[in-house]
Amino acid sequence: MPEQIHWPDVSVYVAGHNGLVGSAIVRALEEAGVGRIIGWRSSELDLRDRDAAMTAITEAKPDIVIDAAARVGGIMANSTYPVEFLKDNVLIQTNVMDAAHACDVDRLLFLGSSCIYPRHATQPIRESSLMTGPLEPTNQAYAMAKISGIYYIEAHREEYGRHWISAMPTNLYGPKDNFDLETSHVLPAFIRRFHEAKVSGAPTVTVWGTGAPRREFLHVDDLAQAALTLLQTYDSPETINVGWGDDLPIKELAETVADVVGFEGDIAWDTSKPDGMPRKLLDTTRINALGWKPSITLRDGLASTYAWYVENAA
Numbered sequence: 001m002p003e004q005i006h007w008p009d010v011s012v013y014v015a016g017h018n019g020l021v022g023s024a025i026v027r028a029l030e031e032a033g034v035g036r037i038i039g040w041r042s043s044e045l046d047l048r049d050r051d052a053a054m055t056a057i058t059e060a061k062p063d064i065v066i067d068a069a070a071r072v073g074g075i076m077a078n079s080t081y082p083v084e085f086l087k088d089n090v091l092i093q094t095n096v097m098d099a100a101h102a103c104d105v106d107r108l109l110f111l112g113s114s115c116i117y118p119r120h121a122t123q124p125i126r127e128s129s130l131m132t133g134p135l136e137p138t139n140q141a142y143a144m145a146k147i148s149g150i151y152y153i154e155a156h157r158e159e160y161g162r163h164w165i166s167a168m169p170t171n172l173y174g175p176k177d178n179f180d181l182e183t184s185h186v187l188p189a190f191i192r193r194f195h196e197a198k199v200s201g202a203p204t205v206t207v208w209g210t211g212a213p214r215r216e217f218l219h220v221d222d223l224a225q226a227a228l229t230l231l232q233t234y235d236s237p238e239t240i241n242v243g244w245g246d247d248l249p250i251k252e253l254a255e256t257v258a259d260v261v262g263f264e265g266d267i268a269w270d271t272s273k274p275d276g277m278p279r280k281l282l283d284t285t286r287i288n289a290l291g292w293k294p295s296i297t298l299r300d301g302l303a304s305t306y307a308w309y310v311e312n313a314a
Contacts, residue, residue, distance in 0.1 A: 001235045002107065002163045005064070011036035013062035015047060015096050016069030020176045021111060021169075021220055025066055028224035038062050048091040050098075057099035065100045065108040066227060067093060067149075072113075075138045075208070075276050077183040082141035089145035097152055101160065108164040109231055110153050112146035112239065114216075114280055115139045116168060124283040127168075127239055136277045154237045165234055167227070170243035170282050173301065174220035175308040187217060190254055191302075191309055194263040204266045205258075208273035211251030216281050218244050219301040222294035229292040243282035244294050250275075260302045 012029055016022035017039030029037055038060045047053050047069055057065075071088040078085055093110065100108050117125045118133030130150070135143045149166065156162045177188040184192070190207070197205045226242045234240060248256075254267050 001233070005107070005232055007032040007034045009035055010063040011038060011061070012064045012066060013038040013057060013060060015039075015065065015067045015092075018042075018176075019068065020174060020178065021172060021223065022066075022068040023176050024174060024220035024224040025068055025227055027221065028228055032228060047095055048088055050091070050095050053095040054099045054102060057096070058103040061103050062100075062105060063107070064231065065096065065105050066231075067096045067108065067110045069093075069096065070111075072142070072178070072185075073183040074185045074189065075274060078139040078142055079274075086141040086145050089142060090148055093145070093149040094152065097149075097156065097164075101156060101162070106163050107231060108153075108162065109227055110149050110164070110166040111227070112149060112166060112168045113142065114168050114170045114241070114243070114282055115143045115277075116146050116150070116239075117280070119277055123279050124245075124281040125241070126283045127241055127286065130239065138274055138276050150239050153239075157237050163235055165230060165236065166239040167230055167242050167287075168239050168282070169223050169226075170216040170218050170241075170280070172218055172220050172223055174305055175312075177305065177309075179309060179313050186215070186250065187253065187257070187302075188305075188309075190257040191261065191306055192314075194258045194261040195306070195309065195314060197265060198261055198263040202265060204268050205263065206268040206270055207254060208270055209250065209275040210271050211249060211254065211269050213250050213275045213277065214247040214279045214281065215250060215253065216244050216247040217253075217298055217301075218242065218294060219296040219305075222296050226287060226292050226294075229290060230287070233290045234287075240286055241282040241284050242287055243284045244298075245282070245284045245288070247279070247281045248298075256299065257302060260299065260306055
């Protein structure tokens with residue numbers, strides 16, 4: 001392991017600092033008393049632009065880089081725009097890592113997604129399942145981009161001796177989530193749809209699939225604490241899972257969201273639409289052994305996220 005990080009003495013560049021994940025990491029860094037936080041909104045710096053990214057990051061000279069920047073979306077967005085999801089994410093992560101290498105950053109955390117694992121991986125999914133089978137077709141492009149990022153981390157460790165690491169979070173939610181119905185993930189889409197149905201007095205909400213697939217959800221503030229723990233305690237070329245350690249059927253999620261929102265109508269299921277992966281539960285044994293465990297229950301997290309949505313996005 002490299003030396004312990006003394007947060008007040010370092011500067012940290014958080015790529016994607018204004019998004020769902022990045023903003024949570026910024027909150028955790030502020031709480032830890034970090035010396036300087038560096039970040040640019042996408043309107044200020046397009047990380048797909050190699051020259052601009054290299055110039056901005058190398059001039060800022062961060063001590064640590066956390067890459068939480070990505071083009072993300074749910075089943076519909078991934079299925080509709082596979083070229084953009086593959087190309088944009090490869091460009092973003094490659095430019096961030098190349099710039100970090102150019103200014104001699106020795107500590108970097110790359111955040112991916114649990115969709116990197118095979119569609120039929122043994123549950124709960126261990127890190128060793130990576131590249132052992134076909135991916136889920138509905139998010140294959142995004143997964144391939146993130147897999148390339150994992151191997152780019154490994155390559156820098158092997159060739160240059162960097163203390164760079166990668167972590168794969170489960171499904172995330174929280175304040176600053178994406179509530180656009182065409183590009184959002186299932187949980188924020190449920191929040192918006194049930195809220196709008198409640199406000200309009202609609203008797204029924206129809207949602208995609210059968211409701212049978214099981215999913216695991218982690219609040220972004222829990223992930224942020226995991227990120228800081230990993231930078232202090234983890235130093236391995238193998239990626240590491242970050243999850244809650246338990247899951248629930250999408251049907252139960254829908255019913256829970258409806259209850260939190262206060263929607264009292266019926267939920268109908270459009271079984272002609274795709275379910276995605278049948279199950280995606282992460283084995284969190286390794287990160288739990290480092291001393292990290294999540295603390296925000298799903299119901300509490302849903303309540304606070306819904307309150308944020310009503311105040312900021314509804």
